[in-house]
Amino acid sequence: AQKVTQAQTEISVVEKEDVTLDCVYETRDTTYYLFWYKQPPSGELVFLIRRNSFDEQNEISGRYSWNFQKSTSSFNFTITASQVVDSAVYFCALSEARGTYKYIFGTGTRLKVLA
Amino acid sequence: NAGVTQTPKFRILKIGQSMTLQCAQDMNHNYMYWYRQDPGMGLKLIYYSVGAGITDKGEVPNGYNVSRSTTEDFPLRLELAAPSQTSVYFCASSDGQQATNEKLFFGSGTQLSVL
Numbered sequence: 303a304q305k306v307t308q309a310q311t312e313i314s315v316v317e318k319e320d321v322t323l324d325c326v327y328e329t330r331d332t333t334y335y336l337f338w339y340k341q342p343p344s345g346e347l348v349f350l351i352r353r354n355s356f357d358e359q360n361e362i363s364g365r366y367s368w369n370f371q372k373s374t375s376s377f378n379f380t381i382t383a384s385q386v387v388d389s390a391v392y393f394c395a396l397s398e399a400r401g402t403y404k405y406i407f408g409t410g411t412r413l414k415v416l417a
Numbered sequence: 418n419a420g421v422t423q424t425p426k427f428r429i430l431k432i433g434q435s436m437t438l439q440c441a442q443d444m445n446h447n448y449m450y451w452y453r454q455d456p457g458m459g460l461k462l463i464y465y466s467v468g469a470g471i472t473d474k475g476e477v478p479n480g481y482n483v484s485r486s487t488t489e490d491f492p493l494r495l496e497l498a499a500p501s502q503t504s505v506y507f508c509a510s511s512d513g514q515q516a517t518n519e520k521l522f523f524g525s526g527t528q529l530s531v532l
Contacts, residue, residue: 339480346523349520352519395521404475407452410457
């Protein structure tokens with residue numbers, strides 16, 4: 303069965319620190335898709351990134367970077383030089399290419415960036 | 418450029434009352450979903466639909482019903498509200514094109530309290 307684990311319930315950092323949010327997934331499929339979403343205090347869910355299982359290239363977007371490692375079934379998210387505006391709950395999600403198009407979400411990591 | 422529109426944003430129900438959460442999307446997406454978000458529990462899939470006239474249960478369907486008479490609309494019905502249904506409800510849609518750049522687009526959420 304598919305499962306997404308975000309073991310870090312809450313992380314607090316001081317502004318300008320780097321922080322990594324962990325995501326470990328389980329799936330039987332060889333083709334699948336991984337996502338990160340951000341939920342700021344306003345409550346909406348904002349798409350950050352999608353990664354296909356056959357593309358293990360790491361990705362960098364500004365202060366954000368993602369490390370995808372199939373060998374450890376992990377898809378970790380790093381924020382460099384964190385800012386107060388990064389304070390949010392971050393969700394990792396998995397979708398299998400089985401035609402059901404269902405997304406399974408982790409329980410989220412609440413990031414607090416202190417000024 | 419509305420995307421996914423959910424109404425209402427907030428609602429308080431008494432135990433045993435019924436209500437319908439409305440969801441509409443204007444992106445011509447075939448796939449639509451209802452999730453509930455409980456504190457610390459991530460997002461749980463209630464129901465989903467892969468097209469007009471087709472719906473299926475997710476992880477936590479008990480106490481809810483859905484219908485999909487058009488591509489645009491995917492209402493969620495609570496028949497006999499219970500305190501356990503106090504949650505934040507999110508509607509989402511996707512184009513189902515997994516091989517390309519498919520991702521979930523979320524509505525802004527409905528905060529429901531059952532007292």
